[in-house]
Amino acid sequence: MTVRRYYADSYTDTFTAQVVESFRAGERPAARLDETYFYPTSGGQPHDTGTLAGSRVLDVTVRETDGELVHLLDAPVAPGAVECRIDWPRRFDHMQQHTGQHVLSQAFLRVAGASTIGFHLGDETVSIDLGVPDARVVERGDAEVRAWFPAAEEIPSLALRKTPDVDGALRVVAIGDFDLSACGGTHVAATGEIGLISVLRTERMKRGVRVEFLCGGRARADYARKHALVRDLVASLTCSPAELPDSVTRLQASLQEARRELAAFRERELDAEAARLLLSPASDSTEGFPGMAILGHLRLVSAAWTGRAVEEVKGLALRLTTQPGVIALLGIAGARAQVLFARSEDVTVDLRPAFDATLARLGGGRGGGSRMLQGAAGPADLARLEGALGEARALLRGVPA
Ligand SMILES: [Zn+2]
Numbered sequence: 258m259t260v261r262r263y264y265a266d267s268y269t270d271t272f273t274a275q276v277v278e279s280f281r282a283g284e285r286p287a288a289r290l291d292e293t294y295f296y297p298t299s300g301g302q303p304h305d306t307g308t309l310a311g312s313r314v315l316d317v318t319v320r321e322t323d324g325e326l327v328h329l330l331d332a333p334v335a336p337g338a339v340e341c342r343i344d345w346p347r348r349f350d351h352m353q354q355h356t357g358q359h360v361l362s363q364a365f366l367r368v369a370g371a372s373t374i375g376f377h378l379g380d381e382t383v384s385i386d387l388g389v390p391d392a393r394v395v396e397r398g399d400a401e402v403r404a405w406f407p408a409a410e411e412i413p414s415l416a417l418r419k420t421p422d423v424d425g426a427l428r429v430v431a432i433g434d435f436d437l438s439a440c441g442g443t444h445v446a447a448t449g450e451i452g453l454i455s456v457l458r459t460e461r462m463k464r465g466v467r468v469e470f471l472c473g474g475r476a477r478a479d480y481a482r483k484h485a486l487v488r489d490l491v492a493s494l495t496c497s498p499a500e501l502p503d504s505v506t507r508l509q510a511s512l513q514e515a516r517r518e519l520a521a522f523r524e525r526e527l528d529a530e531a532a533r534l535l536l537s538p539a540s541d542s543t544e545g546f547p548g549m550a551i552l553g554h555l556r557l558v559s560a561a562w563t564g565r566a567v568e569e570v571k572g573l574a575l576r577l578t579t580q581p582g583v584i585a586l587l588g589i590a591g592a593r594a595q596v597l598f599a600r601s602e603d604v605t606v607d608l609r610p611a612f613d614a615t616l617a618r619l620g621g622g623r624g625g626g627s628r629m630l631q632g633a634a635g636p637a638d639l640a641r642l643e644g645a646l647g648e649a650r651a652l653l654r655g656v657p658a
Contacts, residue, residue, distance in 0.1 A: 259326045260292035264404065264428060267352060267443035269294045270343040276309075276336045285315065286333035289325055294343060297326050301376035302355050302442045305348050310339035346474075348443065353473030354383045356402060356432070356444040357451045361385060361470060363418060363436035372419070374465065384469040386462060400433020402444045453477060527569070531576035534558050535583070546643050552654055554582055555604060559650055561588040561642045567595055567631075574599040574629060584608065584653065586615075586646045594619055594637035598649070599629040611649040618645045 259277075262269065278289035288309055297317040298304040304317035309328055316329040355378065362373040365387055375386030406426050407415060421427055421439030430440045432448060445451055452473035460467045471479050487498050496504045535556060537548050547560030558577055562570070570587050577585040578601045589595040596615050598608045612630045616622070619642070624632020637645070 258324075259290055261326065262292050262294045263296050263443050264406075264441070266294070267348075267404075268446070270307075270345040270348065272341050273338055274341055276334055276339055279334055279336050281333075282327060282329060285329045286312070286331070288312075288328045288330060288334050288339075290328070290339075290341070293326060293328070293341070295326070295328060295341070296348070296351075296443050300440060300442050301358075302351055302378055305343050305351075307341065307343040309341050310334045349445075350474055351378065352443050352445045353451050354378050354471070354475065355442050356448070357454045357470065357472030358383070358385055359402075359430065359432055359436050359438060359440070359444070360448060360451065361454060361456075361468070362438075363432070365468070366418060371465070375467075382469055383471055383475070384467050386464070387466045387468060388464065400435055400448050402430065402432050402446055402448065404428060404430045404440070404444060453480070455479065523569075524572075527572050527576055531573055534560060534573075534577065535580060546647065550650065550654075552584075555584055555606070556580075556582055557584050557586070557650055557653060559586040559646050561590060561639055561646060563590040563639050565589050567597075570595070570597055571629070571631070578602075578628070586611075586649050586653075588637075588642045588646055590637055590639040590642045592636045594621070594634040594642055595631070596621065596624065596634055596645075597629065597631045602628070606653065608653075611652045614652060615645050615649045618648065 262272070272292075272294055274290040274292050276288050277291050280287050280289075290309075295305045295307065295314060295317045296302065297319050299319065305314070307314050309330060312330040312332040312334050314328050315331055318327050318329065319325070320327050358373075358376055358378075362385060365371045365373065365385075369387070371387040373385045374388050375384075377384050377386075406428050412427060415429060416437055417429070418436060418438040427439055428441050429437060430442075430444055431437050450473070453471075453476040455471045455476040457469045457471060457479075460469070487501070490501060491498055494501065494504045494508075534547065535549055535558060548558070550557045550559075560573075567589065570589060574585045574587055574597055577583050578599045581601050581603045583601045584604060584606065585597075585599045587597045587599075589597075596612065596619065598612045598615075600606060600608055608630055612624060612632070616624055616632050616634055619634035619637050621632055621634030624630050
């Protein structure tokens with residue numbers, strides 16, 4: 258069996274070992290060593306990475322068939338002595354998060370009687386799942402961390418936080434006299450090395466509460482990121498950090514006020530635009546575009562725009578047709594041109610034939626409505642759209658009012 262050196266020493270990151278088996282595990286070259294400091298994925302702690310004789314260690318796993326520890330590589334290594342290096346920043350980060358988890362788990366047990374039922378150590382977030390709700394921020398002590406394989410007669414006297422579910426030798430990790438638990442992972446030598454333990458948030462789960470936390474370097478980096486964020490916000494809002502919530506509330510209120518004013522202004526603007534369209538040109542010219550043509554006792558308003566919002570044009574059509582005796586032929590040019598025909602309540606002319614003809618001329622699909630007909634056409638620029646609307650106007654002029 259490979260001797261797992263990390264049990265006794267979690268600080269060695271460079272060592273020489275013998276490759277005793279070089280093989281392929283599925284797609285990957287793999288190697289087994291006589292002894293290793295590489296930690297395999299287990300107990301919620303991810304595997305180490307690094308190199309074996311220059312080959313990158315992509316994964317470290319425990320072989321199901323015989324429990325042997327296997328290094329998965331990007332290139333094969335020959336049997337014999339090899340130089341091995343562990344990616345130390347990654348490993349130490351895992352040691353900080355993992356040991357911090359021991360401390361937090363014990364603290365939650367003491368403060369809230371909540372036992373840890375899950376542990377997740379991801380690239381970004383770290384969390385533990387607690388069996389009961391009501392998680393609070395907890396404090397930590399400062400103590401030596403010790404790991405050992407107790408003799409059989411010592412085991413009954415150990416007050417372990419969690420009953421171990423391991424077969425084979427039991428390994429115990431003590432954090433001063435604060436916490437005692439069964440664990441095969443890598444740990445820092447004293448709680449001072451965990452650094453800051455920062456509880457970020459809690460989230461209710463089906464079976465209890467998930468506590469997201471960060472330790473050591475990760476907690477410091479998180480603090481630095483958030484500090485930079487606050488510094489930038491404070492500079493852009495010219496206030497103190499404490500004034501940020503009020504400042505943002507005021508900004509939101511003034512944005513809302515501005516939106517209300519803008520909406521009211523747009524309404525007034527549409528009223529004025531409708532009035533202008535109904536007045537100009539006050540002749541029965543068929544050429545005026547945009548503009549109004551007289552047809553018996555009806556006023557025929559036609560207008561087209563490029564890239565205007567459909568809702569706005571609809572609002573305009575509504576305003577035009579609140580006046581008696583108005584027919585509005587409106588359109589929006591673009592990749593998917595829009596056609597909108599509307600009539601006042603007192604107008605009995607059927608707009609459908611002219612509307613369908615216009616849509617067909619513009620390569621359009623379908624449209625619907627009764628007093629207001631709306632439909633999408635194919636691509637049309639302003640000139641083409643105005644041409645089609647002009648045709649519709651001519652068609653309507655042939656219809657007795
Ligand atoms: Zn552990």
